Amino acid sequence: QIQLQQSGPGLVKPSQTLSLTCAISGDNVSSNSVAWFWIRQPPSRGLEWLGRTYQRSKWFNEYAVSVKGRITIDPDTSKNQFSLHLNSVTPEDTAVYYCGRSTAALIDYWGQGTLVTVSS
Amino acid sequence: QPVLTQAPSASAPLGASVKLTCTLSSGHSNYAIAWHQQQPEKGPRYLMKLNSDGSHRKGDGIPDRFSGSSSGAERYLTISSLQSEDEAEYYCQTWGGSYVFGTGTQVTVL
Numbered sequence: 001q002i003q004l005q006q007s008g009p010g011l012v013k014p015s016q017t018l019s020l021t022c023a024i025s026g027d028n029v030s031s032n033s034v035a036w037f038w039i040r041q042p043p044s045r046g047l048e049w050l051g052r053t054y055q056r057s058k059w060f061n062e063y064a065v066s067v068k069g070r071i072t073i074d075p076d077t078s079k080n081q082f083s084l085h086l087n088s089v090t091p092e093d094t095a096v097y098y099c100g101r102s103t104a105a106l107i108d109y110w111g112q113g114t115l116v117t118v119s120s
Numbered sequence: 121q122p123v124l125t126q127a128p129s130a131s132a133p134l135g136a137s138v139k140l141t142c143t144l145s146s147g148h149s150n151y152a153i154a155w156h157q158q159q160p161e162k163g164p165r166y167l168m169k170l171n172s173d174g175s176h177r178k179g180d181g182i183p184d185r186f187s188g189s190s191s192g193a194e195r196y197l198t199i200s201s202l203q204s205e206d207e208a209e210y211y212c213q214t215w216g217g218s219y220v221f222g223t224g225t226q227v228t229v230l
Contacts, residue, residue: 001180037219047164047211049219064218098163105215106154106169108179113163 002026004099004111012093012118018086022099022111029075029082030055035102038073038084040095041113048095052102053082089118122148124212124222131228132202140197140225142212149193151214158224159208167210170195202229 008020022036029036035054041047051063053073063071072085086093099111123145132138144151155167166179168188176188185200199206207229212222 039219046223047219047221049221052219062218096163102215102219104152105219106152107156107164107213107219108154108166108169110156110164110166 002109006099006111006114010115012089013120014090018089018116020084020097020114021081023081029080030077032056036082037100040097042095091118094118121216122214122220126222126225129226131230133230134202136202137200140210142195142222144193153195153212153214155197156211157208204229
């Protein structure tokens, strides 16, 4: 049974960096047949993909155009987890953030979600 | 990049069936999709992967009353014997250089 456990602060000040971690059990972040992603959902809105990381012969990262330049997704093989870092946040980055796994680019596991509010 | 089109809402009485549609844009009719359920105030839950030939693979613990089928560019999710807990938003998802989502269908159980 694969489980994804998210952790991180629920309140971030404008211009600072939002950081969340997704701990994996039942699978391995280095698995070469899946990808690990972050998606967010602003209040009362749809789902927005932010980026993903995956290992094949080496590590790959892909990011959405909307956040490129502000986002980093880091795998941590020693802790079997991956993290999201989004810098220079504004109130428009307020959302519920979800981590998850996809296989053949189709999402098959979700984390529980973390509400992050950007406010001073 | 594919576009996924979903009707904004659907409804059916308790115990009845409802069939939701996700339509792939032109040129992408052979794409597989995934269906996800989001109950009020909860995170999304993976339901199944659905291929163009109608074969599908459900997630852990998904009841038998959830089933999938395909016809051309359309991907269907059928919920039989509707329960109150099935009242939720249902999203389809695929890949097109990024994760692509439909706008969701809100299911109401009457």
